[in-house]
Amino acid sequence: MLRKFTGCMAAVLLAVAVIAAPDNSAAVSAARQSSDQYKKMAESIQKDPKQLKWAAEGLSSQEVLMRFKRIQEILLRGNNGKSISYGALTFELKDLKRMQSYPFFEADTKIDTAWLNSSINAASNLLKVRREKLQAMYNNNRTNTPEFKQLYAAYMKHYQAFCQYTGKPVMSRNQARMLQQMKLKKMILPLLNLPSSAPTATETANQGAAATASAEQNYQSGISGSGSNTGRGSTTTRPGNRRRR
Numbered sequence: 479m480l481r482k483f484t485g486c487m488a489a490v491l492l493a494v495a496v497i498a499a500p501d502n503s504a505a506v507s508a509a510r511q512s513s514d515q516y517k518k519m520a521e522s523i524q525k526d527p528k529q530l531k532w533a534a535e536g537l538s539s540q541e542v543l544m545r546f547k548r549i550q551e552i553l554l555r556g557n558n559g560k561s562i563s564y565g566a567l568t569f570e571l572k573d574l575k576r577m578q579s580y581p582f583f584e585a586d587t588k589i590d591t592a593w594l595n596s597s598i599n600a601a602s603n604l605l606k607v608r609r610e611k612l613q614a615m616y617n618n619n620r621t622n623t624p625e626f627k628q629l630y631a632a633y634m635k636h637y638q639a640f641c642q643y644t645g646k647p648v649m650s651r652n653q654a655r656m657l658q659q660m661k662l663k664k665m666i667l668p669l670l671n672l673p674s675s676a677p678t679a680t681e682t683a684n685q686g687a688a689a690t691a692s693a694e695q696n697y698q699s700g701i702s703g704s705g706s707n708t709g710r711g712s713t714t715t716r717p718g719n720r721r722r723r
Contacts, residue, residue, distance in 0.1 A: 519581060520669035528576050533663070534672050537577065537586040539647065542594070545574050546644040549601050553608070553637060567605055574598050581666075584650045585659035593648035600640050607633055 523529045549570050552563060575598060577583055583591055612633065615626045650656060667674045 516665060516669060520666050523581075523666070523670060526576060528573065529580050530670065532580055532586065533582065533667065533670060537580060537583065539587040539589055542574075542577065542587055542589060543645075543647065545570055546597060546601070550641050550644065553604055553640075562608060564605070564609065567601075571598065571601060571605070574601070582659050582663045584652070584656050585663055588649055588656065590648045590650040590652075597640075597644045597647075600636075600643065604633075604637060604640060607636075 523533055549567065552566050552570070574594070577594060578591075578598065580586075583589070583594065611629060612626075615621065615623070615629070620626050664674050
């Protein structure tokens with residue numbers, strides 16, 4: 479009887495071992511897959527000098543706001559007081575789009591990624607109006623026509639809304655996502671041969687609050703530098719851009 483019982487227990491244990499083996503293998507496979515994903519992410523960051531710099535030093539919310547302020551200035555005044563520079567605008571937009579793919583954006587800046595995406599789309603729309611409509615009418619000497627004046631007025635309304643929206647970022651309330659990004663950053667940094675450290679929640683929150691206050695002050699003082707007033711128009715984020723005659 480004892481032998482029969484012992485034999486049954488051995489069979490049960492063997493069956494359990496057989497059943498557990500695939501689960502263990504799946505866990506190992508999942509771990510390897512995660513490791514490969516981390517390596518690919520690290521390689522992607524290493525290929526981009528800006529993202530590598532942000533990973534090492536932290537992407538500040540102030541840098542984000544300065545990029546948008548620069549776009550505001552170019553759209554309103556042109557480049558160095560001359561006609562608008564598409565090259566300068568596309569350069570600024572390129573760096574902003576790098577921020578969209580930066581995996582630790584919210585952890586570093588505490589700015590909501592939805593705000594960033596909306597702001598970039600708004601800037602792109604302004605550039606499109608400036609390039610495809612206003613520029614074409616300007617080239618054809620149609621700046622004194624009612625059509626141009628109406629389009630330009632609509633453009634400026636969107637531009638004012640753009641300045642208001644991008645002058646005061648929406649701070650992220652998704653604590654879980656920010657914490658997840660912080661943990662991810664600590665795992666990726668060693669793969670980049672960087673110290674495994676990330677800004678604390680308090681540091682980034684204080685940084686975001688200071689940047690927001692600075693942006694609001696900048697907005698209140700105006701950005702045209704020539705007496706032009708951006709106003710406090712609609713909160714619509716569809717912009718246009720101003721052209722120099």
